[in-house]
Amino acid sequence: MQQAAFSTDHFFPLEGEEFNFAVTRSNPAVIKDFPELESTALSKILDDNELLRRIQLTDKKLRSTIKAIELEILPNNKGRPVETARWRYVVRNGVVMAKKNVGIRQIFVTTIPERLTYCFANKIHKEFGCSSLNGLMKEASVLIEAPKIKDAFKAIMGRCRKCSFHRALPNIFNPLKQYNDFNPSEIGEVVSWDQISRLSELNNRKMIKFWVLTDHLSSASFLSVVEGPCSKSNREALILALKKLRPEKFGKSRTRVVMDSARVNTPLVDDPELTHLKIKVECMTAHSRSKNNLAILDTRVAKMTKYLTLALNEIKDAYLIAERVSTEHNRIRGAHGYSPVELLTEVDQFTNEKLEIDWQMLIKIRRTAREMSRLANEKMMKAGKFRVPMNLSPFVEGDSYGGTTDSPIKLGDIVLISGIFDKNNSRPFYKISISEQFPDGIDFENQLIHTTKMDLKRKNKQANKVWSFNCIRCVIDGTSDMKLPPTEDEKFEILYFEL
Ligand SMILES: [Zn+2]
Numbered sequence: 001m002q003q004a005a006f007s008t009d010h011f012f013p014l015e016g017e018e019f020n021f022a023v024t025r026s027n028p029a030v031i032k033d034f035p036e037l038e039s040t041a042l043s044k045i046l047d048d049n050e051l052l053r054r055i056q057l058t059d060k061k062l063r064s065t066i067k068a069i070e071l072e073i074l075p076n077n078k079g080r081p082v083e084t085a086r087w088r089y090v091v092r093n094g095v096v097m098a099k100k101n102v103g104i105r106q107i108f109v110t111t112i113p114e115r116l117t118y119c120f121a122n123k124i125h126k127e128f129g130c131s132s133l134n135g136l137m138k139e140a141s142v143l144i145e146a147p148k149i150k151d152a153f154k155a156i157m158g159r160c161r162k163c164s165f166h167r168a169l170p171n172i173f174n175p176l177k178q179y180n181d182f183n184p185s186e187i188g189e190v191v192s193w194d195q196i197s198r199l200s201e202l203n204n205r206k207m208i209k210f211w212v213l214t215d216h217l218s219s220a221s222f223l224s225v226v227e228g229p230c231s232k233s234n235r236e237a238l239i240l241a242l243k244k245l246r247p248e249k250f251g252k253s254r255t256r257v258v259m260d261s262a263r264v265n266t267p268l269v270d271d272p273e274l275t276h277l278k279i280k281v282e283c284m285t286a287h288s289r290s291k292n293n294l295a296i297l298d299t300r301v302a303k304m305t306k307y308l309t310l311a312l313n314e315i316k317d318a319y320l321i322a323e324r325v326s327t328e329h330n331r332i333r334g335a336h337g338y339s340p341v342e343l344l345t346e347v348d349q350f351t352n353e354k355l356e357i358d359w360q361m362l363i364k365i366r367r368t369a370r371e372m373s374r375l376a377n378e379k380m381m382k383a384g385k386f387r388v389p390m391n392l393s394p395f396v397e398g399d400s401y402g403g404t405t406d407s408p409i410k411l412g413d414i415v416l417i418s419g420i421f422d423k424n425n426s427r428p429f430y431k432i433s434i435s436e437q438f439p440d441g442i443d444f445e446n447q448l449i450h451t452t453k454m455d456l457k458r459k460n461k462q463a464n465k466v467w468s469f470n471c472i473r474c475v476i477d478g479t480s481d482m483k484l485p486p487t488e489d490e491k492f493e494i495l496y497f498e499l
Contacts, residue, residue: 023117023148024155030119033058037116042123043351046110046143049093059113062096065089069096098145103337104361105142112146120144121152128350129328130162138333143350165310182216182256185363187344188246190216193238193259195226198308202316210322212304213241217366220245220330220340221304223322231267235274242279245344251277260284304329336362392469394444401477411441412478415451417471429454431478435464 031038034055037045045051056062069091089096090108097108112120121140128139136153140146157163184190197209209226211234224241227233238257243250259265261283268274268281307328311321330340331349338357339349346355390403395410409415413432430451432441438450447469 023114023121023152026118026122027115030116034116037119037123042120042127042143045123046351049095052110053094055116056096056111056113059115062111062113065096066091066094100141100145102141103333103335104358104365105337107142109142110144112144114147117146117149118152118155120146121149121156125153125156125160125163128331130157130160130166131332132166133157135332139350142333142337142348162310166306182258183363183367184215184217186253186359187215187218187220188242188249188253188255190256190258191242191245192216193241193257193265195262196308198312200312200316200318202312208312208318208321210318211237211241213238213245215245215340217363218340218343219334220344222326222330223308225318225322229264231264234264235268235271238268238279239274239277242277254278254280257281258284336365338362390469390472390475392472392475394442401475407475409442409449409472409475410478414454414476414478415449415467415472416474416476417451417467430465430467433464438466 034051036051040048056066069089089098089111091097092108096111098111100107100109121136124140124143125136128136131139133150133153136157137150140149140153146152182190192212192214194212194214195209196212197207199205200208210223211226212221212223214221222241222244224237227237242255242257246253255278257268257279259268259281265281265283269283271281274281304325307325308321311324311328315321315324327341330344333339338355342349342355343357343362346357347353348355391406392409393406395408395413399408401407409432411432411434415430415432417430431454432449433452434441435450438448441451442449448466449469449472450464450466453463453465
């Protein structure tokens with residue numbers, strides 16, 4: 001099915017969007033003026049004050065900003081924009097830099113003239129790698145300030161096969177296991193340990209199993225290949241993963257490892273070797289396991305799934321897959337402005353400069369976010385929003401709709417989706433529709449449906465989406481003229497709060 005999804009381009013960058021064409025292609029004059037831009041790495045360019053100043057001096061607005069700041073020219077009435085520039089910008093080593101707040105960070109980034117926006121966007125895409133538009137925008141935000149860079153990224157991604165794949169992959173948000181929050185105050189203090197398995201088409205549909213170690217404070221996640229079915233190999237893998245997470249504190253500081261009560265996990269509770277290394281394993285009880293179906297929609301794990309799907313299609317070797325997916329996941333920036341790998345190393349992932357991280361602030365905002373998420377979950381439970389994934393079966397004549405745990409499903413039915421991250425989307429209703437890969441609209445084998453978003457004024461191809469069965473919260477008979485159930489905007493608002 002994934003293979004099939006790749007054969008069609010789902011990304012339509014030029015449809016229904018107004019582009020600024022000046023920044024959607026490279027400017028030949030720029031390459032003529034600054035030939036060194038093509039061959040030099042971005043971090044080197046951002047370090048080269050002489051080159052940056054030459055670039056900035058080609059821009060009329062930046063020229064007057066430099067003049068105003070360096071010569072301390074007081075603005076006259078005509079110079080209002082310059083006055084604004086005087087507090088938004090500083091000149092450092094002859095280079096205009098913009099003051100910026102990114103997450104909890106206050107930083108200065110180099111200002112790039114619009115005619116070079118494409119050139120720099122291109123470099124970021126090339127050096128950072130393929131990602132979502134959001135991922136690239138976040139990366140750019142800590143490096144440069146460039147007008148209309150979003151348009152430039154959209155155009156670049158529209159021409160990139162891998163970026164298009166990121167868009168084309170189905171939105172599968174599996175309900176995640178919910179763990180008690182232990183409010184860690186340092187990396188490696190609380191981690192979770194879980195197993196995921198995926199079919200590898202390149203290995204004749206062999207199942208590959210991975211351990212996933214996730215650090216609760218930094219969100220850093222590492223995949224490792226499952227090498228044996230016994231608890232002994234589980235213990236070895238866990239020790240290796242924890243060593244990798246924080247080598248200098250391994251065996252010295254305490255680590256709590258949260259896992260489910262699987263057969264390979266339970267023997268690790270109070271394991272003497274782990275205890276000796278100050279590792280305490282806590283398996284979830286039957287009580288906490290019943291919360292498994294509370295869907296905390298963790299954007300990071302959803303992203304990891306995308307990288308994993310992509311890697312499985314390109315790489316045969318399980319160890320290389322694990323390495324690649326971990327690396328790609330850990331460079332995605334969180335809402336606080338840092339990526340997991342930056343939190344681990346305290347070094348900027350692009351420039352390699354030392355970072356001053358305000359850990360107290362980071363811990364505080366994380367706790368607040370978790371608290372909000374907990375409250376939202378409680379509200380949801382009360383409102384009966386969370387359920388076990390529905391048991392869906394092909395419609396046969398005489399079946400009735402309206403069940404909360406079981407439902408028939410057929411082409412043309414309307415589904416309520418609970419896995420979407422658009423917080424403004426208060427009516428997430430989709431109609432099951434057909435496409436080339438989904439001639440029946442529903443793929444029971446892979447538990448996927450093809451849908452078209454409802455309540456849209458204009459229908460375009462972006463309204464078509466593929467969902468997993470797990471995202472379906474309710475099925476409405478498409479042949480009846482029943483009114484759609486009302487949804488409570490406020491609740492959805494909280495549900496889609498991004499951690
Ligand atoms: Zn790309």
